[in-house]
Amino acid sequence: MHFLPLIAAAGRAGVVAAIAVAGATARVADATACAATGVASGAAIGAAADIIAVMRSERLMEMEGLCFVMPTSWRASSRLPPISAELGTRVLRVVTRIPSKWIRVVTTLPHMFHDRQDAGRRLALRLEHLSGKNTLVLGLPRGGVPVAYEVAKTLHAPLDVLIVRKLGVPWHPELAFGAVGEGGVRVLNDDVIQNVGLHDNHVAAVEARERHEVAARTAVIVDDGVATGAAAAAACSIARLQGAKHVVLAVPSAPSEWAKEHSDIADEVVVYDTHLDLGSVGAYYEHFEQVDDATVERLLREARETTFSGNVRIPANETEWMEGRLEVPFGARGMVVFSHGSGSGRLSPRNQQVAERLNAAGFATLLFDLLVPEEARVEANRFDIELLSRRLGATVPWIRSHPLIKQLPIGFFGASTGAAAAIVAATRHKGEIRAVVSRGGRPDLAGSYLGDLQIPTLFVVGGADTKVLELNREAIAQLNGPYSLSVVHGATHLFEEPGAMENVVDEAVAYFAEHLA
Numbered sequence: 145m146h147f148l149p150l151i152a153a154a155g156r157a158g159v160v161a162a163i164a165v166a167g168a169t170a171r172v173a174d175a176t177a178c179a180a181t182g183v184a185s186g187a188a189i190g191a192a193a194d195i196i197a198v199m200r201s202e203r204l205m206e207m208e209g210l211c212f213v214m215p216t217s218w219r220a221s222s223r224l225p226p227i228s229a230e231l232g233t234r235v236l237r238v239v240t241r242i243p244s245k246w247i248r249v250v251t252t253l254p255h256m257f258h259d260r261q262d263a264g265r266r267l268a269l270r271l272e273h274l275s276g277k278n279t280l281v282l283g284l285p286r287g288g289v290p291v292a293y294e295v296a297k298t299l300h301a302p303l304d305v306l307i308v309r310k311l312g313v314p315w316h317p318e319l320a321f322g323a324v325g326e327g328g329v330r331v332l333n334d335d336v337i338q339n340v341g342l343h344d345n346h347v348a349a350v351e352a353r354e355r356h357e358v359a360a361r362t363a364v365i366v367d368d369g370v371a372t373g374a375a376a377a378a379a380c381s382i383a384r385l386q387g388a389k390h391v392v393l394a395v396p397s398a399p400s401e402w403a404k405e406h407s408d409i410a411d412e413v414v415v416y417d418t419h420l421d422l423g424s425v426g427a428y429y430e431h432f433e434q435v436d437d438a439t440v441e442r443l444l445r446e447a448r449e450t451t452f453s454g455n456v457r458i459p460a461n462e463t464e465w466m467e468g469r470l471e472v473p474f475g476a477r478g479m480v481v482f483s484h485g486s487g488s489g490r491l492s493p494r495n496q497q498v499a500e501r502l503n504a505a506g507f508a509t510l511l512f513d514l515l516v517p518e519e520a521r522v523e524a525n526r527f528d529i530e531l532l533s534r535r536l537g538a539t540v541p542w543i544r545s546h547p548l549i550k551q552l553p554i555g556f557f558g559a560s561t562g563a564a565a566a567i568v569a570a571t572r573h574k575g576e577i578r579a580v581v582s583r584g585g586r587p588d589l590a591g592s593y594l595g596d597l598q599i600p601t602l603f604v605v606g607g608a609d610t611k612v613l614e615l616n617r618e619a620i621a622q623l624n625g626p627y628s629l630s631v632v633h634g635a636t637h638l639f640e641e642p643g644a645m646e647n648v649v650d651e652a653v654a655y656f657a658e659h660l661a
Contacts, residue, residue, distance in 0.1 A: 258430050258431060261293075267414070268295045268298035270394070270416060271298075271364065272299070274364060275505065275506075277390075278361050280363055281304070282306040284365065284375055286436065286439070288366050289444070290368070295366050300473040300476070300504065303474065306382055362388070363388035364394055368425060368429075369398065369428060370398035370399070379393075391410045391411050392410055393414070395416070450474060455467065458512055460538065466538075467512060470549075471509050472508040476508040477552070477661045479507070479510070479549050480502050480508070480509050481555070482498075482509065482556075485558075485559040485585075486561045488562075489513045497649065498645075507656060514532050529561065533565040535565075536562075554577050555656050556569065556581070557580075558581070558585050559582075559584060559585060560585060561586050563585020564586050566585075567594065568593045570599055571598075574598060578660050579601070582616075583604050584612060584638070584639065587615070588615045588619045590619070600625070600655075600659050604632065605630070606635030606639055609636050
């Protein structure tokens with residue numbers, strides 16, 4: 145009896161494939177075998193079995209059984225019985241110690257990623273330019289969802305799934321000849337269909353078995369890698385049909401030739417690495433376990449439950465409430481509370497503009513009315529710094545009791561008289577507040593509290609707002625803590641000049657990123 149031992153995995157990197165070894169027939173040994181990677185997903189065994197099937201059909205070898213060699217840590221042995229049945233032979237034995245005399249050639253390839261989470265974090269670094277661009281991250285179930293989860297968390301974007309079903313060759317399900325998806329999208333790979341000899345009835349049968357809000361947004365479609373690219377192409381088509389204004393395909397790995405030839409399937413194709421062509425998606429990973437439905441559901445639930453957008457009420461006193469708007473993006477890294485100026489409130493378009501940019505940069509925001517309706521009718525209350533600072537300070541224990549934001553570092557953003565209230569409240573909550581940003585503020589109204597301010601504070605003032613600029617400089621002279629003064633040249637008190645408010649927003653985002661994140 146002659147054996148053709150198949151090395152399904154070897155070495156620290158866990159890689160390699162089918163190799164002809166001593167004990168095989170001379171004909172097979174001369175042919176020396178083919179490599180098949182993707183060990184953890186069973187692709188190595190599957191591909192090796194395909195090679196054997198071809199060799200047998202071409203009468204290149206006679207075989208009475210199979211002998212598989214693999215490390216004890218590898219659990220792909222469950223793939224052996226079905227492969228054995230497909231080949232019409234039997235698995236004679238499975239050994240976990242590799243006799244050196246069997247090995248003719250062994251090639252060990254390095255893993256690019258530890259697991260899907262690692263791949264997602266690395267891929268996200270290549271997508272940071274999409275943060276804050278009304279982005280929606282769409283993972284391709286199931287393997288693409290853990291990768292997409294990390295991308296969405298880094299981009300502080302919503303996470304969802306895009307249902308695309310791979311059409312696998314019946315006798316080699318891991319080899320895709322196409323994909324189907326939502327909205328009747330159907331993508332076929334004619335080269336694969338022709339090479340494996342699929343007939344129309346095969347295609348129809350597989351498609352029938354597998355067929356079981358994106359508009360005006362940037363859709364980032366994420367998978368755990370690309371082999372044939374059928375699922376990726378189908379997903380991009382679905383996103384376009386649903387009205388995405390910009391479609392981005394992002395994958396940790398793809399064959400270099402595929403990346404070049406298919407760069408037009410999306411508006412932007414981002415691949416972390418194309419230098420290694422390892423033959424299967426799983427070969428790029430040290431750990432590539434199957435992702436089940438429960439894992440997908442858990443990740444989607446976590447992404448949903450750690451975000452919030454809605455109205456809230458904060459206690460002003462024992463009987464009255466302050467109305468507010470809380471926004472918590474996915475993966476929030478800080479909490480910014482707005483302290484509005486005289487006559488303004490949570491609906492201030494200027495502060496809403498700042499808040500939107502902060503949300504896009506990964507900061508939760510709270511815009512609220514410091515005065516209850518009855519108090520707002522009294523003009524003097526709008527300049528009552530003591531009252532305003534107490535109301536602002538009341539948000540600190542409220543934040544610390546809120547499950548979504550209680551762990552986040554807090555910063556204050558104050559405008560006009562609200563800046564003075566922010567300074568006073570910050571000095572009273574020294575251990576809680578990390579930074580203060582004042583936009584066109586009146587810090588002079590904080591009085592003696594200026595000397596007690598120890599936390600980093602940024603003063604942004606319009607260059608044409610000469611009186612307020614002078615008051616800011618006088619207030620800064622009384623500080624004993626760290627500060628920065630930014631003068632927006634040509635801007636007046638409300639920063640209504642073209643580009644002026646954008647400068648304020650950029651300054652605020654950068655300052656909070658430095659001191660809160």
